[in-house]
Amino acid sequence: MNILIKNILAVLPGADAAGDFEVKQSDVYVEGNRITGIGKAPEGFQAEKTIDGTDRLLTPGLINAHTHSYMSFMRNVADDLSFMDWLFGKVDPIEQKMTDRDAYWGANLAILEMMKCGTTCFNDMQMNIMQTTQAVKESGMRAVISRGLVGSGTDEAGQTRLKQAYEERDAFRDCDRLTFRLGPHAPYTCDEAFLRVIAEEAAKEHMGIHMHLSESKTEIENCAKDYGCTPIELAERAGLFEFPFIAAHCVQIDQKDIEILSRHHVSVVSCPASNMKLGNGFAPVPEMVDAGINVCIGTDGAASNNTLNLIHEMSLMTLIHKGTHASPQCISAQQALHFATDNGAKALSLEKEIGSIEVGKKADLAIFSLKRPSMWPVNNPVAALSYSANGSEAETVIIDGQITMENGEMKTMDEEKILFETRKIMERIQESL
Secondary structure, three states: OEEEEEEEEEEEOOOOOOOOOEEEEEEEEEEOOEEEEEOOOOOOOOOOEEEEOOOEEEEEOEEEEEEOHHHHHHOOOOOOOOHHHHHHHHHHHHHHHOOHHHHHHHHHHHHHHHHHOOEEEEEEEEOOOOHHHHHHHHHOOEEEEEEEEOEOOOOHHHHHHHHHHHHHHHHOOOOOOEEEEEEEOOOOOEOHHHHHHHHHHHHHHOOOEEEEEOOOHHHHHHHHHHHOOOHHHHHHHOOHHHOOEEEEEOOOOOHHHHHHHHHOOOEEEEOHHHHHHOOOOOOOHHHHHHOOOEEEEOOOOOOOOOOOOHHHHHHHHHHHHHHHOOOOOOOOHHHHHHHHOHHHHHHOOOOOOOOOOOOOOEOOEEEEEOOOOOOOOOOOHHHHHHHOOOOOOEEEEEEOOEEEEEOOEEOOOOHHHHHHHHHHHHHHHHHHO
16 A cells, blocks of 8 residues: 655654754655655655644654563563562463463454554564464564573473474464564573574574573572573573574673673663563663663563553663663663664664665554643654653554554454453463462
8 A cells, every 4th residue: 555644743864973863844655565755755656545644753663672472461460579489470370371372362462552552563582382473463563573492402392392483483484574583581491501502593594582681680690500600601602692682681780791792792672661570670771882782672571561562661761771870861762762663673683674764664653643731742752752652642553564553443453352352361360370
């Protein structure tokens, strides 16, 4: 479909040395799944759909760089607990009661929530193969999928999970909105020998890697006891950083860890709400930025956040570090939006396709209403996204050139059915615990 987004405030890549976004009134033209014009209509363009952009803001679609979509129906069931009690005392028992179909509906609920906040792509670690991927394919969302890998050396369980990861990738080759990575879960669920196996597989299959690293003090202490090093050093030693690597969390890291991450061009996903809620602390984001590390934003799963609202994460990202570093200039609204757009695209190796509003890139776009009390008057739209917005201002979403939400109404998903099914799932699981 040819779409004209007319007379809208568009957040465009800036030309200045600082890399700040430029916001200007413009017309944006979409043909098929790509942006083909900004300001000037492509030759012969005929609009099949015109969107009035008056009092609206156009941004690149937001990118949630780390989450677990299947966990969405677990929100508000494991609160105010230490990390290990949360994981093994509450979340794991629920996961043991889940069926594959539960994971499918959980992913649908997550996609629904993310889309309604302006997110157009997410990086997921999941455990029920085919379910999240099917939900993504049906919904029109874009995603990078990692089957969570747990194992020891070349044990049968680890090999089975690797086989499942490849089966899932191969089954969805026909959907170009889906890409895949290997997903070793964490240093406390994958031993060093298995991490080396994953490095060998990444080389053989030409795949990137997505892993939890240095999330809690307990993880740091156990890694030191078991391996005599930090989780970052362990991952480096196992050869994982030789491939495109996304490290989720990186809360408990020191300067040596930061230097290792920078040297290997590792992308780090900070999940401020989840890290605070589980009492794990604050990732040293300003220090990582200063070291040239590509930092992006994730929500983590709804069981630990308890939302999948990237606008909320952008707000936390800016405010937390201003407070911890006693500096109002620390992590600006401009930086937060970069974290949630082009930095996320770079982390996912999709920077040539998404992450910014540019001619030739995929039409993954979010339109926010500015005519809301929280956003009015329109003084600085980029600042408003981090300091004023709450996510409900997202009005229309376009993914791969398809309108998936228009004026708040879902076009590709049955919202009522998703709410009904996920409520039934949690009622059944709670009764069995």
